[in-house]
Amino acid sequence: MESLYFSLNEINPLLQCSLCDGYLIDPYTIKECMHTFCRTCILSYFKNLSRSEYKCPKCDVNLEPVSDISKCLIPDRQLGDIVRSLLPSLDIDEINNEKLFYEQNSLSIPKDLRLKLRLVKTLSPMRYTDQQGQIRLRSFNDKSTVSSLTKKSIIPIALQIELCKKFIDPSLILKQYPRKYLCVNSQLHIDHIRKYLETICQISKPYQVYLFFYDSCLSDSTPLLLIKNLLFPSTDRIKLYFSIILNK
Numbered sequence: 001m002e003s004l005y006f007s008l009n010e011i012n013p014l015l016q017c018s019l020c021d022g023y024l025i026d027p028y029t030i031k032e033c034m035h036t037f038c039r040t041c042i043l044s045y046f047k048n049l050s051r052s053e054y055k056c057p058k059c060d061v062n063l064e065p066v067s068d069i070s071k072c073l074i075p076d077r078q079l080g081d082i083v084r085s086l087l088p089s090l091d092i093d094e095i096n097n098e099k100l101f102y103e104q105n106s107l108s109i110p111k112d113l114r115l116k117l118r119l120v121k122t123l124s125p126m127r128y129t130d131q132q133g134q135i136r137l138r139s140f141n142d143k144s145t146v147s148s149l150t151k152k153s154i155i156p157i158a159l160q161i162e163l164c165k166k167f168i169d170p171s172l173i174l175k176q177y178p179r180k181y182l183c184v185n186s187q188l189h190i191d192h193i194r195k196y197l198e199t200i201c202q203i204s205k206p207y208q209v210y211l212f213f214y215d216s217c218l219s220d221s222t223p224l225l226l227i228k229n230l231l232f233p234s235t236d237r238i239k240l241y242f243s244i245i246l247n248k
Contacts (some may be wrong), residue, residue, distance in 0.1 A: 002126075015083050017041050018058050024083050025094055027076040033061045036076055042067070084181035085237075089156065091183050108174045111199065157186045157224055158237035164212065172244060174201050181237075184224065191220035196240055205235070205247070 018022050019041040026039040035058045045057055046069045054063040054072070063072050084091060095134050099117060103146075109117075159182045178200040181245050184193070197209045211218045213231060224238065232238050 001196060011086075015079075017085070023087060023090055024079060025090075027083070028073045029071075030056050030061075030063070031072055032056070032063055033059050033072055035059060035155045039073075039075075042073065043046050081180045084179065085160070089183050091132055091181075099127075126243070150194060156183050157228055158182075159184050160223070160237050160239040161193070161197070162239070162241050163243070164241040172207065172246075176200055176202065186223075186225040186228065189220065190218045190222045190224070190227075193222060193224075193240075194242075201244070207244050208247050209241055210245055212243065214241075217220045 015023050017036075017038040019037050024036060024038055026038045027036045028042055029036040030042075033056050037057070042057075047056060056063070056068060063069075091232060095113070095117060098113055099109060101107075102113070102162070120136075126151055160180060161182065162176060162180065163177065178197055194209050194211060197203070197211075201209070202208055214229070218240070220229070227240075228238055
């Protein structure tokens with residue numbers, strides 16, 4: 001089977017929000033016309049409009065008069081996964097933006113955000129401001145960037161995590177699911193990812209999260225970089241499964 005190669009510039013219009021002109025973050029789609037926007041962007045757009053003014057900001061299609069505009073919107077998780085798969089460093093920007101929001105509003109940083117900050121604190125964000133004050137996208141092909149990363153032995157790894165429902169207790173109800181794609185520090189171990197999943201999924205004893213590579217359970221002390229080099233040497237990401245098991 002032949003591989004398909006394409007330039008990111010060619011598909012950028014499909015990955016961007018027309019309201020903020022940035023990449024789609026937590027994308028939501030309008031049911032009537034199937035145009036997609038960032039969740040925050042589209043909710044902010046409708047916030048100060050009356051019901052009679054509810055229209056798609058891109059095509060002006062009239063939306064049904066509803067008491068809650070969110071009923072006209074549906075989450076597009078597949079598109080969100082595609083964006084994060086193509087741009088794994090984008091999550092770092094959003095984590096830093098979320099931290100900045102809490103700091104500017106003098107709010108305490110939630111536990112799950114503190115954990116995310118620990119995971120990515122040594123990684124460079126995708127956007128940066130150059131000497132002319134212009135906001136640009138960082139390229140890891142840049143010699144200085146690669147040299148810096150190599151010198152510190154810090155390599156960003158794209159991590160794909162999927163829930164394996166085969167071993168989950170049917171009585172267990174998850175209130176929140178982790179993101180399918182993450183960009184993490186290669187110096188982390190499986191233990192860090194397990195704790196992240198337990199925090200996001202709000203898992204506590206007697207339940208515990210286990211990470212697998214196919215049928216092999218991974219030890220907490222296993223470094224992600226070792227997994228990448230041994231099990232995924234020719235791919236651009238690590239793909240692991242996790243399950244939640246009741247420890248009796």
